[in-house]
Amino acid sequence: MKSYRKELWFEVPSRRGFVNITPQVEECLRESGVTEGLVLVNAMHITASVFINDDEAGLHHDYDVWLEKLAPHEPVRQYHHNRTGEDNADAHMKRQIMGREVVAGITGGRLDFGPWEQIFYGEFDGRRRKRALVKIIGE
Numbered sequence: 001m002k003s004y005r006k007e008l009w010f011e012v013p014s015r016r017g018f019v020n021i022t023p024q025v026e027e028c029l030r031e032s033g034v035t036e037g038l039v040l041v042n043a044m045h046i047t048a049s050v051f052i053n054d055d056e057a058g059l060h061h062d063y064d065v066w067l068e069k070l071a072p073h074e075p076v077r078q079y080h081h082n083r084t085g086e087d088n089a090d091a092h093m094k095r096q097i098m099g100r101e102v103v104a105g106i107t108g109g110r111l112d113f114g115p116w117e118q119i120f121y122g123e124f125d126g127r128r129r130k131r132a133l134v135k136i137i138g139e
Helices: 022-032 057-070 089-098
Strands: 002-010 015-021 036-043 048-054 101-107 120-121 130-138
Touching: 002 022, 002 120, 015 057, 022 036, 022 120, 022 130, 036 048, 036 120, 048 089, 048 101, 048 130, 057 089, 089 120
Parallel strands: none
Antiparallel strands: 002 130, 015 120, 036 101, 036 130, 048 120
């Protein structure tokens, strides 16, 4: 069995944003040489997410609005976590909602995706370098 590991680095210039990382994951898959197996992609920061969905700007806007309603950034004093001097309690909650990782099958050297499925890195406390892990195992 083959095993492959790579870290993808991001620096989202705003507090929140979504980055389509499907091309980078597909490149990792090519580099790995795995044609049958699994790929795991996970955020390596507790205020970021990895998820699978459609690459459609309206949907991403709706996610941002919905998440801000569920866990608004301000007022920052509403969160006990922020009493530590942080201002990112909302980002931790948004990550919990959107998820830490995705796992996808690999068949014939390609990601086993349905129509429109893409992999995204979701940032909820940006403006600094963060990373996601790509781990591929298989034959």
